[in-house]
Amino acid sequence: MKLKRFEALTLQEALQAVKAELGPDAVIVSSRRVQKGGGLFGLMSQSMVEVTAAVDQTQQAEAPRKQSLAALAALRKASAPLEKPKPAFQPVEPDPDANFREQLKVATALDPMKEQMQEMREEIRRLREEQRDPERVLGPLRHELEGLRIVVGEALEHRLRKRVDGLPGGLMEDYQGLVAHGVNAQIAHDLLRSIVETLGTVNIGNRDMVKDLIVDRMEQALSAPGTGLGKTHEQKIMMLVGPTGVGKTTTVAKLAGMARQQQPDCKTVLITLDTYRVAAVEQLRVYAKILKIPLEVAVSPQDLLDCVHRHEHADYILIDTAGRSPRDQAGYDELLTLNRGRLKLENHLVLAAPVAESGLMEVVRRYQSLPIHRIIWTKLDEVSTYGALFNVLSQAGIPVSFLSAGQRVPEDLEVATRRRLVELIRGEGLGIPPSPSLAGVGGGRQ
Ligand SMILES: Nc1nc2c(ncn2[C@@H]2O[C@H](COP(=O)(O)OP(=O)(O)OP(=O)(O)O)[C@@H](O)[C@H]2O)c(=O)[nH]1
Numbered sequence: 001m002k003l004k005r006f007e008a009l010t011l012q013e014a015l016q017a018v019k020a021e022l023g024p025d026a027v028i029v030s031s032r033r034v035q036k037g038g039g040l041f042g043l044m045s046q047s048m049v050e051v052t053a054a055v056d057q058t059q060q061a062e063a064p065r066k067q068s069l070a071a072l073a074a075l076r077k078a079s080a081p082l083e084k085p086k087p088a089f090q091p092v093e094p095d096p097d098a099n100f101r102e103q104l105k106v107a108t109a110l111d112p113m114k115e116q117m118q119e120m121r122e123e124i125r126r127l128r129e130e131q132r133d134p135e136r137v138l139g140p141l142r143h144e145l146e147g148l149r150i151v152v153g154e155a156l157e158h159r160l161r162k163r164v165d166g167l168p169g170g171l172m173e174d175y176q177g178l179v180a181h182g183v184n185a186q187i188a189h190d191l192l193r194s195i196v197e198t199l200g201t202v203n204i205g206n207r208d209m210v211k212d213l214i215v216d217r218m219e220q221a222l223s224a225p226g227t228g229l230g231k232t233h234e235q236k237i238m239m240l241v242g243p244t245g246v247g248k249t250t251t252v253a254k255l256a257g258m259a260r261q262q263q264p265d266c267k268t269v270l271i272t273l274d275t276y277r278v279a280a281v282e283q284l285r286v287y288a289k290i291l292k293i294p295l296e297v298a299v300s301p302q303d304l305l306d307c308v309h310r311h312e313h314a315d316y317i318l319i320d321t322a323g324r325s326p327r328d329q330a331g332y333d334e335l336l337t338l339n340r341g342r343l344k345l346e347n348h349l350v351l352a353a354p355v356a357e358s359g360l361m362e363v364v365r366r367y368q369s370l371p372i373h374r375i376i377w378t379k380l381d382e383v384s385t386y387g388a389l390f391n392v393l394s395q396a397g398i399p400v401s402f403l404s405a406g407q408r409v410p411e412d413l414e415v416a417t418r419r420r421l422v423e424l425i426r427g428e429g430l431g432i433p434p435s436p437s438l439a440g441v442g443g444g445r446q
């Protein structure tokens, strides 16, 4: 067996060289692409094909004999009489080049596939390396994200600067503080702009003056406060209305408790109109029992009138109503009917602080024509910013009567003042002191 290596620019050329030197019986052992030459740093290197071929030397030694036999046969064929009849079946002469041609065909087909395989191997190697070192992939992504963050930050900053156009730099912090607490950007801007106009350029640098004026202006933007339970010589009939689950019944019980604590000589009566919800009456009955005050259940406007007449000497009549969605027209019409009757009702719309500002405004718009005399804010303990309250109140122009910040009955209720509201809106906290609740009623805080 003889082994020999051939190099050529193309595979075909290399195979021709193999055939010329080793004959058609040569077998291709391997073929591959190699870079050749190129001098310094391989700059001028060239891609070549390297073919290793083998041939059985005994066969090769027979080649000249085969050639002379073939030549003899050809001579015989030429000298044979022309008329010799052809046999019906002619044996096929073995083609000495067939094997070689077949090899050439296979090698030609394999050559591009080999290159593709090489590329795939390279890709797999690269992927494996990336897996081993994810930072190589994540690094550029991280840089891109950082770039985006900077661009978005700059765009926001630009918007903010445009919006606070006209505000001196010294008020920027106040502006951002109000907006961070949920005060509408436009409302905050208008408020601070009015302060700039009042203080002028001389006093705008005086932080104390600025702070006091912010508080003053915010208080002015809120309607005159409610009077709490404020004892009057007239009977006070307070009716709590509002969407479902906002804390109407709990607040009615808290109000009854507050009345009892603050004015022990006053007589309070509870009336519930909520006969829709299972256990609604029971819920209030428990509180009435603990507070030792009467509870009436009214099922119609006439019934309500009769109840009130029965308790004409009571100082406070607190009415609980069924929760109504702002889209419940029939329920709203019932409340309208009550208000058009002979009773002088003071309607307190109960709003829960966790509701989105748009939802709060929808409720206010819905109930406005009752009319709403006061707003009670509940669940203040469930949110951390109160800017939305300011937005709603300054648009609606309705005073706030009470603030509720917890489930404890009657403790978690306080009379609203404008100062207190502004404190809350400016982020100065709830600060309601903890105290024991009515024995186990109202689902007090754990
Ligand atoms: N965290 C917190 N929960 C409150 C507050 N006020 C009421 N709740 C709770 O809110 C839930 C609903 O209170 P309810 O008084 O039944 O509400 P409602 O408006 O009468 O409900 P409906 O009669 O079904 O419309 C209860 O679990 C109360 O304890 C509050 O200020 N803070």
Ligand SMILES: [Mg+2]
Pocket (backbone or CB within 6 Å): 248, 249, 250, 274, 280, 320, 321, 322, 323
């Ligand atoms: Mg209720």
